Amino acid sequence: MEDLQKSIEQNEEIEIDLGRLLRQLRKKLSFIIAVTVIAIIISLLVTKFLIPKKYESMARIYLKPNITESGTIDYNTLTANSxxxxxxxxxxxGNSLLEDVTEKLKLEDETLVKKSLSVSNxxxxxxxxxSARTENAKLSKDIVNTTVNLFFVSMKDKLDIKNMTILDxxxxxxxxVSPSLKMNLLIGALLGIMVSCGFVTVQFLLDKRLHTKEDAESYLEIPVLAEIPFLED
Structure with missing residues (x-):
């Protein structure tokens, strides 16, 4: 029975502390808003002036099925293409193709091509x-264009494949295409809220002063007989 009573008292104490914490957060609302606004401004400046912009170019290749003499699609080639x-x-x-692209564009290192190039089905x-994504819009286009052209030549010369065409x-x-201003501003706002609320919470938890009559009675375990009001000038 005593353990149950202690548990109830502890829960009540926690509820009171949470209530005070929420009141403290409301009291510091202007501080939280100010920190959040500053974080958003910093995110804006970093996104606009410090993070390099990336530009993307893209091409689509289509593997054409053969057409029979009767004008219908040859489903055997369609299956083979798949x-x-x-x-x-x-x-x-492949490294061989990327090396040729690097040499054709007179780039110093094929690492740039390898990192920027993306191929998918x-x-x-x-x-x-x-597709290719670099800090230069024209370079992105040149990487994609050169990669596709050299690939077509290689397929035709080595494998005699001629059923490819460029859709786009x-x-x-x-x-x-990056960085995303909206996303970075949202991240900045969330970080501002988390940091400011965290600071207020830590400040609240480290504050060991007695603020109310209830605090004094709980800490000293004796009843308060009188209160002296605090008057501001």
Whole structure:
């Protein structure tokens, strides 16, 4: 019975502490808002002036099925294309092709091409997407264009494959795809709220002063007989 009573008293104490903490957070609302605004401004400045902008260019390759003499699609080649598409994706990412692209564009290192280039196959299709993302819009376009052209030449010369066509040619896209201003501002706001609320909470937990009559009675375990009001000038 005594253990139950102690548990109830502890729970009541925790509830009182949480209530005081919430009141303290409301009291410091202007501080929390100020810190959040500062964090948003910092995120804005970092995004605008410190984080490099990235530009993306993209091309889509389509593996055409053969057309029979009667004008219908040869489903044998359609099935073969579906099976070969993953092999083509791997070939587009091969070191040999990337070295040729680097040499063609007169770049210092193929690492730039390897890091910027992305090749994927759209699900259940014979379409291959080749994209590049760099800090230069024209370079992104040149990497994609050169990669696709050299790949076509290689497939034609080495494997006599001629059923590839470009659905979407790469373009110079002057609109950066990263960083995301909205996302960074949201992250900045959340960090501002977390830091300011965390600071207020730690400050509250470290404050060992007695603020109310109830605090004094709980700490001293004796009743308060009188209170002296505090008058501000």
């Amino acid at each position: 099976k070969m598409v993953n092999n083509y994706v791997l070939m587009l990412q 759209e699900a259940d299709s014979e379409i291959i997407t080749v 040619a790469p373009q110079v896209n002057e609109t950066p």
